[in-house]
Amino acid sequence: xxxxxxxxxxxxxxxxxxxxxxxxxxxxxxxxxxxxxxxxxxxxxxxxxxxxxxxxxxxxxxxxxxxxxxxxxxxxxxxxxxxxxxxxxxxx
Numbered sequence: 001x002x003x004x005x006x007x008x009x010x011x012x013x014x015x016x017x018x019x020x021x022x023x024x025x026x027x028x029x030x031x032x033x034x035x036x037x038x039x040x041x042x043x044x045x046x047x048x049x050x051x052x053x054x055x056x057x058x059x060x061x062x063x064x065x066x067x068x069x070x071x072x073x074x075x076x077x078x079x080x081x082x083x084x085x086x087x088x089x090x091x092x
Contacts, residue, residue, distance in 0.1 A: 007059065014052050021045040054091040058084050 004011060025041045061084055062068070068081035 004056075004059070011052070011055075014048070014055075018045060018048045018052065021048060050091040054088050057087050057091075061087075 021041065021044055025038065025045060028038045028041055061080060066076050066080040068077040068084065071077040071080065
């Protein structure tokens with residue numbers, strides 16, 4: 001997929017940050033930190049994964065379904081923009 005290749009460095013940086021967060025959860029469990037601290041780490045990781053997922057879905061819509069910024073059909077463009085907004089909201 002050309003758009004993932006174009007955004008490869010940015011996407012890999014996000015994945016590496018998520019890996020770092022997973023390692024922090026592992027260290028916290030090994031250190032027997034309190035459940036509240038571990039839950040906060042997991043919540044941060046979940047947010048990062050959701051952000052990556054939302055970005056990938058948005059790029060997929062823009063490159064393989066319809067780009068709302070370039071589609072001459074106003075209804076299709078509006079529908080695609082609404083779908084992207086829903087995805088972003090749902091994955092917050």
